[in-house]
Amino acid sequence: MRGIRIGSAFGIPIKLDLTFLLVLPLFAWLIGADVGNLVAVLNDVFGAAMPVEALTAGSVPWVLGGAAATGLFLCVLLHEFGHSLVAMRYGYQIDSITLWLFGGVARFTEMPENWKQEFTIAVAGPIVSVALGVLSYLAFLVVPGSLPPAKFVLAYLAMTNVALAVFNMLPGFPMDGGRVLRALLARTRPHARATQIAAEVGKLFAVVLAIVGLFANLFLIALAFFIYIGASSEAQQTVMKAAFQDVTVADVMTPVTDLDTVTADTSLSALTDRMFRERHTGYPVMRGGSLVGMVTLDDTREVRDVERDAYRVEDVMATELVTIAPSADAMDAISTMQREGVGRLPVVDDTGALVGLISRTDLMTAFDIIQTRGTATGGETGFDRLSNDADFARR
Secondary structure, rough: OOOOOEEEEEEEEEEEEEEHHHHHHHHHHHHHHHHHHHHHHHHHOOOOOHHHHHHHHOHHHHHHHHHHHHHHHHHHHHHHHHHHHHHOOOOOOOEEEEEOOEEEEEEOOOOOOOOOHHHHHHHHHHHHHHHHHHHHHHHHHHHOOOHHHHHHHHHHHHHHHHHHHHHHHHOOOOOOOHHHHHHOOOOOHHHHHHHHHHHHHHHHHHHHHHHHHHHOOOOHHHHHHHHHHHHHHHHHHHHHHHHOOOEEHHHHOOOOOOOOOOEEOOEHHHHHHHHHOOOOOEEEEEEOOOEEEEEEEEHHHHOOHHHOOEEEEEEEEEHOOOEOOOOOOOHHHHHHHHHHHHOOOEEOOOOOOOEEEHHHEEEEEEEHHHHHHHHOOOOOHHHHHHHHHHHHOOO
């Protein structure tokens, strides 16, 4: 998730997604437009007597809406810091915390597989929310009745923080409750299997939430959609990680002896003809036996058809290459491709020499083979199943 960096705390970058810039004023407007009803609810919940007339006069509701919405998102930010700081104590690195449409998300460079660590990290956020709710309530009690706007905002934050903690603990993986469920399941099951079960529960929860949203709030339908997609995505990522255990880039890549390359002085016309014949959309570019770039079909599209005889590969190729070592994990290759938005990576050794190429197609083929053989070869690692497959070894 990309966003605008606004600062950092504890070494963790804090970002705002563009959707946050839309949802914050929307929340402020919704709260401000409903101040009268909210005052009545808060008075009932906390046994207070905040004056409705004073809080709904003139522009006061819109000021209250802005203050309450801002306070709520600050509490969401602290909720994410609860997760992040506990994770950091276990040695995990946090890429960033981003505020967005549905609250906040802390991005970890690596998710914990130890069930105790995941349980502790998952419950830390809701615990922070409950603590913020309690502190807001105590402040509500201390603030004098002569300051009804302050009492309203504090009462609102006290109620919503506790409500958010309860909602987050529902088993909607990858929400906090879903991660707690996975941690408990992982006590007696492999992590990948625990993830699959938690993801299925999360998707069922998303369906129920969407049905409720049809009759209550369309916002819940959108939230259900992202829960469903998030559960599916993380389950797939975890299964792939388990499948690629002990599999390196060297096990999956196309070695340089079997690799199709082009030279830097090849014309774009000749290149596109070759792409058509060989059904390839990208090639490593060589000059004097050394790797100097990568060229793809998209690069050729920058030049008009009538000019392709005059242009050479070196004129359009990418020279700032993202490479990977043959000893790297296969999952590292997947992560790098996702992060960089590329479909293939040159594989280079310690001397910088090209030793192969790994593509998404290579990885998906290997994954399919491992999954297929894994059903009948329990106990083998991903490397064992892959190396035992003659068809893949010959490709």
